[in-house]
Amino acid sequence: MKSMSQLLHEHPFFSQMEAEHLDFIANCGENHIYNAGEYIARENAPADHFFLIRDGQVAVECYVPNHGALCLQTLHSGDIFGWSWLFPPYLWTFDAKAMDEVHAIRLDGKCLREKCESDPQMGYQLMKRFARIISDRVKATRVQLMDVYGQQRPPLEGEK
Template identity: 40%
Template sequence: MTKATKLLTALPPPQRQHLMTLAREVSFPEDTRVFEAGGRADRFWVIRSGSVSLDQQVTTHQRVTVASLSAGDLLGWSWLFPPYRWDFGAEAFSPVRAYEFEAQPVLKLCEEDPALGLSLVRIVAEILAHRLEMTRGKLMEQYAIKRRGAF
């Protein structure tokens, strides 16, 4: 598996500085639900410290953790694509500090600075490809565990 791309370090310095003008520092206590799958995706975060688990509801009573995110990782990408709904849920696994970005000002900035917009979309696509690979692996692992338990 390839190493995960870190959004802020992947952006060229002038573009990163431009994006950071929209950042707001936030924190989440341990065990806080940051967002639920299906909810309105109108922002994203870059984790500064702590860890967040991404989960998928597989039954009405069971969530499967599909990824763990830590410092430098992008939390939330659904703000970039219609219908702007979270595909996963997220929960702070430990106390988390993060930069928060509201989607609308970032999208406006991307329209004003097309080079930043293209860089951001490319980096998010790379992150998505990596997350898809991780999620597939986790779900296959869960399936294998269930199958072993069936015998």
């Protein structure tokens, strides 16, 4: 059986992170399985973890009045989700639902925050990775919402 440190090392999110940092983070993690249809996170609930998807698909959803649940993005093996553990008040901003059986590494947010505080270099490396993911997800959400609401970008000055 692989150690948590080895599992972290294999996940793309932690690609090329120093082994000593992965060893340091490893005791914050645990393997977890979610069944199809099970909510992994609920909007406005305490955000105590972030997740590395090892296998399966997760729908990131938000509730839209008069529309119901809107799937903003589908995440797959090799993806991560959950950055709400980073920012007070530590509440989920979206729902996350297992679309099939999901095997994930669940990392404890409080444990990670404490480790980032005690090792600022490691914390900086982790924050750079999250910043890239957050930026990508915001772009994907914007595209999804433009599609749902049929909005088009107004022409820029000089465009016809």
